[in-house]
Amino acid sequence: MELSESYRFIVKEIREVDGNNKVVSIMLHDLRTNIQVPHPITEFITVKYAYHGKSLNSQLLPARILCRFLNYILKSIDKKDKLFMQLSITGLKSLNLYHGSNYISHLTRNGLSRNTIKLNEAILTNFFVFLNENKYIHEKIEIEYNFYKDRRTVKSLFEKSHLQTKYPTSRKSSTILKLKDFGKNRYELMILFIQVARAISPDIALGICFQFYGGLRRGEVVNVTKLDLEVIPYESMIVSIKDNRHILFPHLEDTSNEFPKRTNYLSPRLCKQIIMDIPLVWEIYFEHMNYLQTMKPKNKQAIFLNKDGNAMSGKVYDRRFNKVKKRFLKELLKQGRYEDYTLLNESYWSTHIGRGIYSNILFDMKLTPTQIAIARGDTNINSSMEYVDEKTTINAIKDNLPRITKLSEKYFNN
Incomplete structure (x- = not known):
């Protein structure tokens, strides 16, 4: 035998x-x-x-x-x-x-x-x-x-x-899975991703917070100006999403990567996005404001800047994000988090994953599908949207923030 x-x-x-x-x-x-x-x-x-x-x-x-x-x-x-x-x-x-x-x-x-x-x-x-x-x-x-x-x-x-070890080529598979969320360990992984961003690309850390804790798309993030932020420190942060391409990107011939999608289908009143009020977001917000004071911006209205002082384009934001992603994956491997590493390394994901993460946080808050659609700025509930009280959705988010804050702080303070 x-x-x-x-x-x-x-x-x-x-x-x-x-x-x-x-x-x-x-x-x-x-x-x-x-x-x-x-x-x-x-x-x-x-x-x-x-x-x-x-x-x-x-x-x-x-x-x-x-x-x-x-x-x-x-x-x-x-x-x-x-x-x-x-x-x-x-x-x-x-x-x-x-x-x-x-x-x-x-x-x-x-x-x-x-x-x-x-x-x-x-x-x-x-x-x-x-x-x-x-x-x-x-x-x-x-x-x-x-x-x-x-x-x-x-x-x-x-x-x-x-x-003479044989390795496969680095060519990507055409059947690679497109990932929409960080999975069951999302809260811990969100914090780690943000901390890596603070370490190697602090100029987009606030943008990542807008995506993870507000569901903004890349084009919506880079369109934010100083006037679009409604902030009461440690109490509330609201982003007015507008099409500011004519203000921020006159130097670009093609601004398709900077298009703020929801302005195409929502009224200005519904293009206001609440950002979750948690300590980590405030810490990064004030870090970013201090960073802006050290810069010499060519466009004084921009929140996110290139090294040359111009408003950060969508392509540059993508490059910064991918730089953070690469270091983040290395960090998972170093920490021995092989299950998370395998999921995130063998799947395709980009800046848009922020909306998926935000959606799953809202599911964890036990919001209804209608409330989640409003919180995300979606129209896929069609005519029922106009019958839903917008304040109910915002209050549901606020009522659940202590629990989400606890989950975030658990990993942020470790």
Whole structure:
């Protein structure tokens, strides 16, 4: 009977004896007797993930990736692959980077996406670093690091030329999923995204708040002037959405990326957007106002500025947003948030995700579909729209703000 037909590495969630907490364990399953035995390699998950405060879900993903790699080793031994045969005699002590490189190349040949393979590569890099640190393998591995602020992360161990690791091309798939929201962890991820923006593109952090906490589109954000903001500090913030392209963008020949869409189908009275009154928004608002005072704007009415002092165009806003997105995804990977990283890295999303996030916050507030449509500035409820009290919608938002504020502050203050 083949080795891979007799044994299989599996992941199990096990409840602790003296409590309700669950722990992740890597088990060796004897398929002949149906006996499952905890494997010592579980120490990797415990030390590198559990001890660092990672959630159960954040431990499960690397554990599953590791089990697939170990099961691949068993199958390779069954196939009499010369690269793996020594492992059948000496066990994991003979494991080396060529084995990991071979597995990554195998995933590439099987057509997995580049993002999925890079995720597997990151987990295997952590695994080999762990083995090297504890001297569990014979090979001595030279570790190199990337540095960002006060964080240190390990460079991939498998991109070395002598390993000849095969990777897929970076060409995007034509069937990529278009994402409309950050998912179940949206509140935590919103805060992280905004904090990354504050660090590397502070000139659009307020715009991102307008999108996440007000549902504004990109074109609506860049059209905002100082006169369009109705602000009572720490009490209310309302944005009047207008078509200011003739004021802000006379230097542009094509202003299609700056078009404020809702001005095309809503009356000026309904083009007022309330921004959720939470501490983080106010903090960023005052930071932005202070930033504007340090600038020498060519257009004194603009809220969002290019480096040259002109009003920020939609294309520039997009570039800034994508810069934040790229760093945000790297931060998720560094923090070991592999489930969130996979969702957000393997899907297409851009500035418009702000409207989806805002919509889901409104759903969490238990607003009716009609109220949500009004809050978003939509007309898809057709004639019923004129029969709904606008004040009821605004009051429903205000009544629910303490709960949403608590959810936001929970992650903002961590």
